[in-house]
Amino acid sequence: MGGAGTQTAALGCGGSVPPTRKDETEIWNGTCWAEVADLLVAKNKGAGIGTSTAALYAGGYDSGMTASNESWNGTSWTELNNMNTARDQVASGGITTAGLVVGGEEPPGYSTKTETWDGTSWAQSTVLNTQRVGCGGSGLSTLFLAYGGNKASSTNATETEAFDGTTWTEVADLATGRTALSNGSQGTQGSCLATGGSDVTPAYLALTEEFSTGTSVAQEGQVWYNTTSTVLKGFGKQGTGAWASGTALNTARGYAGGVGTQTAALTFGGTFGPPGRTDVVETYDGTTWTEVADLLAARDNMASFGTQTAALGAGGEPGTTNACETWNGTSWTEVNNMQDTTAKRVGFGTTSTGMAASGTPGPGGQAPQSEKWDGTSWTNANNMNGGHMQGSGAGTSNTSGLVVGGEGPGTTANCETYDGTCWTEVANLNTARYAQVGSGIETAALTAGGESGGSKGETEEWNGTSWTEVADLATAGHFGGGTFNSSTSSLFAGGYNRPGTVVDTVEEWTVPNATKTFTAS
Numbered sequence: 001m002g003g004a005g006t007q008t009a010a011l012g013c014g015g016s017v018p019p020t021r022k023d024e025t026e027i028w029n030g031t032c033w034a035e036v037a038d039l040l041v042a043k044n045k046g047a048g049i050g051t052s053t054a055a056l057y058a059g060g061y062d063s064g065m066t067a068s069n070e071s072w073n074g075t076s077w078t079e080l081n082n083m084n085t086a087r088d089q090v091a092s093g094g095i096t097t098a099g100l101v102v103g104g105e106e107p108p109g110y111s112t113k114t115e116t117w118d119g120t121s122w123a124q125s126t127v128l129n130t131q132r133v134g135c136g137g138s139g140l141s142t143l144f145l146a147y148g149g150n151k152a153s154s155t156n157a158t159e160t161e162a163f164d165g166t167t168w169t170e171v172a173d174l175a176t177g178r179t180a181l182s183n184g185s186q187g188t189q190g191s192c193l194a195t196g197g198s199d200v201t202p203a204y205l206a207l208t209e210e211f212s213t214g215t216s217v218a219q220e221g222q223v224w225y226n227t228t229s230t231v232l233k234g235f236g237k238q239g240t241g242a243w244a245s246g247t248a249l250n251t252a253r254g255y256a257g258g259v260g261t262q263t264a265a266l267t268f269g270g271t272f273g274p275p276g277r278t279d280v281v282e283t284y285d286g287t288t289w290t291e292v293a294d295l296l297a298a299r300d301n302m303a304s305f306g307t308q309t310a311a312l313g314a315g316g317e318p319g320t321t322n323a324c325e326t327w328n329g330t331s332w333t334e335v336n337n338m339q340d341t342t343a344k345r346v347g348f349g350t351t352s353t354g355m356a357a358s359g360t361p362g363p364g365g366q367a368p369q370s371e372k373w374d375g376t377s378w379t380n381a382n383n384m385n386g387g388h389m390q391g392s393g394a395g396t397s398n399t400s401g402l403v404v405g406g407e408g409p410g411t412t413a414n415c416e417t418y419d420g421t422c423w424t425e426v427a428n429l430n431t432a433r434y435a436q437v438g439s440g441i442e443t444a445a446l447t448a449g450g451e452s453g454g455s456k457g458e459t460e461e462w463n464g465t466s467w468t469e470v471a472d473l474a475t476a477g478h479f480g481g482g483t484f485n486s487s488t489s490s491l492f493a494g495g496y497n498r499p500g501t502v503v504d505t506v507e508e509w510t511v512p513n514a515t516k517t518f519t520a521s
Contacts, residue, residue: 002048004055004072011052011072014060016044021062025072027052037076041068047092049099049117056080056096056117061088065106069122071096081121084285085113089180091137091146100125100141100163103149105133110152112287114163116141126263127286128168130159136181138192138211141165145189145211148197150179156200160211162189169513176207187211223518232518237488241511242471243448243459246491250289251280252504254496257304257313258437258482262286262489262508264308266327269316270481270494271300273502277318281327283308284491284506293331297323301390303347303356305483310351312373317343320361324378326351336377340369346388346403346438348395348483351375355398355418358388358406366408370423372398384416384423392438393483394445394462402426402442402462406434411452415467417442427466431458435478435495439509440487446509448492451478455497459509461487473507487511 001015001022008030015022023042026033039057046060053074060066067086070077083101090104090111099117103110112127128146135149135157142165149157156177161168178197187193194209223234249267256270263286271277279298282289295313302316309329315321315338322338338356345359356378357370366387371378381398388406395401399420406412413432416423429447436450443464450456457476460467473492480495488511496502 002046002057004048004050005052009052011055013057014039014043014046040070040077040079045088047090047101049092049094050096054096056099058101059083059087059090083115083122084124087111089134091135093137093139093144094141098141100144102146103128103132103135124264124285126167129161129170130157132157134179136194138187139189143189145192147194148174148178148181174209178205234516235513237511237513238516241509243473243507243509246506246508247287247289248506249494249504250282250291252502253278253494254479254502255300256481256494257302258493259304259306259311260308261485262491265491266308266311267493268313269295269299269302296325296332296334301343303345305347305349305354306351312351312354314338314356315342315345338378339371339380344389346391346393348393348401349397353397355401357403358384360389382422385425386414390434392436392447394438394440396441400442402445404447405429405436429460429467430469437480437482437492439484439490444487446487446490449473449477449480
């Protein structure tokens with residue numbers, strides 16, 4: 001059954017007395033239980049979030065796994081917006097204006113998905129490191145701890161993970177791996193209990209373990225001074241990044257547009273070789289690619305920027321076009337055309353302040369022109385110092401970004417930054433290339449893959465001053481397409497490898513959190 005509240009003011013709802021699922025709701029006042037208004041639908045294995053007077057019952061099982069979400073106001077239940085994924089046996093925490101569910105079971109198996117609730121709707125967030133069902137959970141939507149559960153290997157988990165609102169980090173394990181743990185009201189992220197559960201026998205357990213960090217789990221961006229060792233330290237994405245295999249695209253393609261983050265991405269258009277270009281659009285939640293509404297026109301080699309729910313694709317081919325489409329999370333809309341008819345431009349920014357730079361006006365030749373997007377229309381901006389057709393980009397707006405690599409003519413290693421007015425040449429890449437994927441912002445960027453006499457696997461990081469080679473792609477590739485929003489969490493989706501084969505493979509780039517010691521210099 002679902003539960004919410006405290007030791008003296010608790011709510012219990014749903015559950016089952018086999019073979020019947022229940023809709024009853026009861027409130028505890030510290031002395032006795034009283035039955036109140038029933039759930040709208042009888043169900044069990046759902047998640048309770050909140051207090052005895054303001055609660056949610058999310059997911060669970062009625063006639064099948066459900067994504068339903070009911071809200072309790074102290075008197076009655078009301079149906080609200082569903083979760084994105086139907087599942088049961090999730091871990092949960094938070095309050096009715098800032099909740100969280102994670103893990104659980106969804107057909108055809110166990111889940112790593114995290115969803116957060118803002119009082120109105122559910123949004124996909126970063127996935128767990130360990131896939132599991134029936135884990136315990138404690139804390140808030142931005143300071144949460146998930147522990148134990150049953151893994152896809154049918155073994156019980158000891159792994160414990162801390163969530164900071166953005167990233168899951170593995171911390172100290174349980175002493176005893178177990179599943180079906182008590183969940184939702186077992187304390188805070190930094191001080192909580194793991195009670196009951198069952199092991200692989202299977203046998204029910206009476207064990208209780210306490211988790212304590214003294215204060216709290218280190219959060220990304222925190223800095224502290226150790227008075228004993230007299231050392232200043234910080235916690236954040238300081239580790240060595242690496243590529244790992246992700247879920248394959250539904251439609252193999254290259255030359256596509258791509259935007260968003262590793263756990264909330266959008267890829268659109270492109271080409272899959274004969275018979276030609278595609279209008280197919282897919283979203284990615286870090287686990288699954290899902291086909292959504294098509295582009296209005298099939299095309300490739302677009303400039304792209306934005307997020308999974310607010311994106312733009314401009315220019316491209318066949319022929320060479322100045323057409324521009326925007327995506328609102330549901331459908332595509334044709335908006336004002338670019339000033340120039342062009343393809344193979346590099347994009348960066350958002351749908352209210354974006355940039356498309358360089359490219360080609362047609363077969364043969366590179367163009368240094370750039371244009372700004374203000375959310376409504378395009379205006380010409382100052383030319384780049386050189387043509388960078390089919391390079392990669394990074395940046396937050398049309399006043400702060402960079403373009404690197406490309407063809408201009410010949411393969412180039414040049415890098416230029418943009419400040420809203422002028423383009424400035426800065427330090428070159430270590431490996432000249434074009435048709436690579438870009439991620440990040442002007443002072444912290446990533447470029448990966450590409451082509452120069454063959455597909456490239458090299459990945460380079462930009463720190464605002466220079467480029468450094470880091471871990472290679474597992475499989476060299478080019479024309480993976482897109483400009484993503486983070487240099488520490490990115491994608492290389494689809495593209496081509498030699499001898500010119502279009503692929504559906506996906507690689508995910510992740511830089512882990514680590515403790516860094518600051519030194520005087």
